Amino acid sequence: MTVKSPVTEKARPQGCTNYRIRQLMRQVSQFYDAELGQAGLKGTQYALMAHVIQLGPLRPGDLAKAMKMDASTLTRNLKPLLDAGWLSRSPGPDGRSRSIAITDAGRDKWRQAREHWKRAQQRINGMLGEDRVMALHSLIDESLDLLAPHEPTGADS
Amino acid sequence: MTVKSPVTEKARPQGCTNYRIRQLMRQVSQFYDAELGQAGLKGTQYALMAHVIQLGPLRPGDLAKAMKMDASTLTRNLKPLLDAGWLSRSPGPDGRSRSIAITDAGRDKWRQAREHWKRAQQRINGMLGEDRVMALHSLIDESLDLLAPHEPTGADS
């Protein structure tokens, strides 16, 4: 009865994509936060530290770009990690920029947290099934690519 | 080179599901907020009002449950909408509970915002493709079901 067309009517998206993603984010992040909380980190902080470890000392702006988040958000997200001594902020080469780096304590903390992260990821894999998680990852990755504002690509001129 | 096993090795999820979902949420919500902002609403507020319209006057706790969000989050999310006069909070039947309802102004505002929402959704559909959006919806809906804490289901005993 909800089908209004007799033949060859293409199905269309129903409901709000935004609300769905938000809801999923709320549910999922609680699992990660519950596990990572045992190591004293939130999911976002774990991810932030992972990027700093991976990308080495770098400027806040570049880090924000890498994580596709607003620079002002990053500034604030850095604060608790700097206060805890897990990251350091030193003057950058350029007088107007800074340099963010992982500290030894930060590296230790992250390695410890990584074990908790693994458990969280395994719980999610278990609840959703690995195939579904992989499908979700693929779909999200594709979507992120399609939504990303195409930057000039080439270094021409 | 990244493939380490010669044959019959099942692929496994790579990377962090939490971070991916969060990133997608950030990107997507900006499209909706940009459109809905023209009507003076955020995406979350639009969804909240939709629920109140749909579920009629109801208690905050029930609304929070319907939206699968923490009750304290709801309390705070209601505030700007109450202040704007789009929702009303009256004493509930029970002395300890309240009743949240849409106002006439709220209904008007929401109907106006709905046009902006449609544009946002169309933009997303266009950028991702309707098929991909539908696949994403399905996957998210399934995941939400699987993550939902199974309530007692039956009213046994």
Next chain:
DNA sequence: CGGCAATAGTTGCATATACAATACTTGCAG
């Protein structure tokens, strides 16, 4: 009726998020 567990909502605290406005540098044009 008196006390106490259960229920409903809010507040305290900390973080996450982004847009707009601001501060500070740098670099270039004149």
Next chain:
DNA sequence: CTGCAAGTATTGTATATGCAACTATTGCCG
């Protein structure tokens, strides 16, 4: 060299989010 545009980060403001603690009611048990 001066001044202004561009680049980089931060602050102001407002919302979103959840856990823990708290307040207020209700309802029941004795």
